Amino acid sequence: MSSFIFILYIFVLFIIFSCCYCQQQQQEDNHFIIRTIEKLPVHTEVINLRRLLLSSNNISDSINVDFSLAKRDEFPYMFFIINHSSRGILTIRKEINRDELCRLRRCRCDTWCDLELEIFINNEQFNIELIIIRIIDKNDHKPQFSSINNQLNLTIVESATIGAMIKLEPAIDYDQGQNGIIGYSLVSLTSLPFSLRYDLIRNDLCLVVEENLDRELISSYLFDIIAYDGDNQTGILHIYLNIDDINDSPPKFNQSIYIINNISENILIDTIIIQVYAIDDDEGINDDPSIF
Numbered sequence: 001m002s003s004f005i006f007i008l009y010i011f012v013l014f015i016i017f018s019c020c021y022c023q024q025q026q027q028e029d030n031h032f033i034i035r036t037i038e039k040l041p042v043h044t045e046v047i048n049l050r051r052l053l054l055s056s057n058n059i060s061d062s063i064n065v066d067f068s069l070a071k072r073d074e075f076p077y078m079f080f081i082i083n084h085s086s087r088g089i090l091t092i093r094k095e096i097n098r099d100e101l102c103r104l105r106r107c108r109c110d111t112w113c114d115l116e117l118e119i120f121i122n123n124e125q126f127n128i129e130l131i132i133i134r135i136i137d138k139n140d141h142k143p144q145f146s147s148i149n150n151q152l153n154l155t156i157v158e159s160a161t162i163g164a165m166i167k168l169e170p171a172i173d174y175d176q177g178q179n180g181i182i183g184y185s186l187v188s189l190t191s192l193p194f195s196l197r198y199d200l201i202r203n204d205l206c207l208v209v210e211e212n213l214d215r216e217l218i219s220s221y222l223f224d225i226i227a228y229d230g231d232n233q234t235g236i237l238h239i240y241l242n243i244d245d246i247n248d249s250p251p252k253f254n255q256s257i258y259i260i261n262n263i264s265e266n267i268l269i270d271t272i273i274i275q276v277y278a279i280d281d282d283e284g285i286n287d288d289p290s291i292f
Contacts, residue, residue: 048089048090145227150236159213179229185225222239224238
């Protein structure tokens with residue numbers, strides 16, 4: 001009988017120590033992620049710390065507990081304040097601009113823009129909690145091109161081969177993910193011998209030649225490039241593309257045969273007896289036929 005009681009005692013102790021270990025491990029591994037959108041007004045409530053931390057630790061809400069931030073004016077604590085320390089109301093103290101934090105590399109915007117806060121709690125059962133404030137992007141910017149007046153003049157040589165590319169500067173959108181730029185499109189009233197190629201990962205934008213160019217048929221193109229984000233906010237760039245001439249057109253006379261009749265044998269030197277004309281579809285120095 002005594003041996004049975006001893007075994008039972010050992011078993012109970014094992015259960016108690018196991019439970020204590022699990023509880024401690026859970027507290028160490030447990031972290032709280034609070035999601036809030038950027039640019040909320042000052043004094044907006046983010047989370048009720050008392051409700052969050054006490055309930056998660058199975059502690060009665062009636063106990064006396066005070067909450068405070070580990071720091072005050074350092075990053076990222078300067079964005080928050082705890083109103084009513086006993087209630088633990090975490091509140092926006094200063095507007096959080098996620099796009100500016102990303103630009104300054106104060107948070108990792110390729111994944112999540114997370115701000116870590118240590119919370120001091122003056123209760124004997126636990127005294128420090130780590131919470132993560134995850135700043136959710138707000139689609140408050142639209143794509144914009146950097147060209148003056150959203151206009152860009154381009155030139156491509158007439159002999160450009162199919163597949164030749166003109167690298168373009170992409171539009172800028174300070175939002176992230178689906179709120180940022182997700183694609184581009186070409187808009188034209190006429191058919192274009194070009195296509196648009198966009199690499200979202202590399203943020204590369206190129207105009208690609210899809211057909212042979214002929215300046216003598218079409219010397220320039222007018223079209224628009226539209227950048228759009230996940231909410232269909234758009235930016236527009238007006239393109240004037242000039243085709244640079246190559247000397248690929250031979251001169252042509254306005255007649256294939258010229259007939260001269262009745263020339264006097266007494267005609268004076270330097271007398272003009274006929275005028276001939278030649279034209280060249282090329283331009284510039286390529287359009288200057290000489291007759292010998």
